[in-house]
Amino acid sequence: MEAIWADMTLTELPSWVSKAPPNWGTAARGKLSANNWRVICTIHLPITLIRLWGGGDVPADRRAKLENFMDLVSAVQIANLRSISQKEIEQYERYIFRYMTTFKSLYKLAKVKPIHHAALHYGDTLRGFGPAHTHGAAFYERYIHSMQSKNHNMKLGSYFYSKSNKNLSIYWYANQVNLN
């Protein structure tokens, strides 16, 4: 991790790529956003891991884990392209299928989760609906994130009394007064 953090501080990224937290992976940092994970996995980890695990003198299992990880990186890169062709979709399917096949043999105790299954079918989604950003729900994810940060009373289906609701009530009352 220290090698990855050290390389991260040196990497110069374009301004449109949001930087990942420098202390990611620690308890102090806590959870990362999906975008943070994407930047770490597709930019920072390949730079350091290939250098450390890509050599001929590295144990075979570590090397196999690197190749498995890079299949995932390649698949994610293709799945996130802003424009996509039939050939790239086929390439995505090859990478994700190889990733899942080697994942099962390398990590025998790991469970195959629904997200893995969905990833295997994502080629069909790309084929039917085009590039990811045309049908992605990033906007709604951000909205949900904003909703999650609000105070609530943990009672679903009833009015939740929170700071935002107080604000809404005041806003509604102010409007009523103005109308009258």
Next chain:
Amino acid sequence: MHSSVREANLRALLSDDSEVRSHVSELVEVYESILAEDVRGTRLAHMIDVVRPTQQTTDIAYDGKRLRESSLPDAILPVFTHFLSCKYQAFGAMDATEVSLRTQFLDKFSLQGVQYSTATCRARDSHIFFRPSQMSKLQACPEPGQITHIFVHSHAPDHCSPLASRGQIHHPSVYLCVRPYATLRPNIELNKIDQMYRQFGFAGGFLCRKEFASLVIIEPSSIISHIAVTPLHIYGHDLLHILPMDRVSSSLDRQNKRAHGEKFSTTSSCRHPSCTPKMLK
């Protein structure tokens, strides 16, 4: 949903009913151009239309109020003259005296919504992956480099301009002065590490020396993408790891493989003897 259904109905009506189509022929032409519009892949037509997979026109924007008039530095002038000679080859060789020294400099511009800057203005946005302009797109090997100058120039003298020869007005064009990163010198250990990165193609990147090759001039349309640059110190050598940030196409390595038999070639641009810039006296 409503707009999608209406659009689907309209498309069906236009393709099935020739009478309607003949009445609104002008509208159809505009409608099809909008439908096939490709603003960084936001249209499905881009994927469906395999005959025309890439955008043909560039979309450059810059703040005209921030243009600074100045003369071309001595280091850039011979390279720029050579660039124009290559560009307007059919119109004969160009002399340096024919190229106007006065030009307007910019700090940044945006190409298809992505901002590129000079190294002095915002270094993060100055690292690019580009195709050398002097070769055809198939032959050209993409290279990494850093933008040093961006300038707007009403370049070609009248006899060299194809537009001028057709009696059309020649608008000023944007040019970039780029210093490419130098390729690795033959070194077994370093080449082995470089190969470790290159075997993963666009996902792994490649290595370069932490030095610059000689300046080149390119047009904005030659830019492929930004790059992530990481300085590394390996076996006592100062190197740079280059990772292309191309979010539009991953076909770079396939394209290069077809043209040059390798994934990412880092040969510097215009190294052919016939294209070596001549220093002007």
